[in-house]
Amino acid sequence: MTPTLQAFLIVSAALFSIGLLAALSRRHAIFILIGIEMMLAAANLNFIAFWRFAPPPHPPTGVMIAIFSIAISAAEAAVGLAMIIAVYRHYRTTNVDQYDQLKG
């Protein structure tokens, strides 16, 4: 049997919630970035699932959005990790609770 659209959406919702959990409850800067990546990946799964289940003459719009979103999340990861390293040099820690002053 083929799974329905609901199954994919629930998997995507679960992945999004796990990413949200990682981003909200961990105090480590890299974990927060991992959580954001997971949430973006869940959104991609939603785009692909809705594209696949659309009625027949479907142009590959969902796939295009997913490709662009992957590219943008790669850029975001590069800048985010560079920021973590830059702040780490200054504070010698990666705990976001101790970043209490980010002024030049």
Added chain:
Amino acid sequence: MLAAALAAATLPNLMHAALCLVLALLGLASFFFLLGAEFVGLALVFIYIGAVAVLIVFTILLTRRDLGSEHGFKWSGVLIAFAVFGGLTWAILRTQSLSIIPPHARALTVKRIGETLMIGYVWPLQCVGLLLTAALIGALVLVMEEKR
């Protein structure tokens, strides 16, 4: 896949969590293959596992001195995540029009993706290229040693 994602979110050891993230992304790529989007699945494997995961591991190694210290865990985040998951699942299960099976579609070849990218999506493609260049330069500037 979801178990690996949960492990990536909750494991105390950062390196194990990064490896579990790789596992979770492999599971996600298999979902993409299942949905008939082979190109996106391959792109996910190449970009996330080939580039982003390696970048995360490098950052973990560069900020290694901090690993021993205790990082707190906020339980309110768990509560919020469960509330969001419950709300989303409730909404999905209540919507009747979502329990459909996929229509038969002609295969999405890489050739068709390339044609669509080059005909309808030229400007977004150029913008993404510019964004990636700007992000790389920005990342380099951020980690450059400050002159004293």
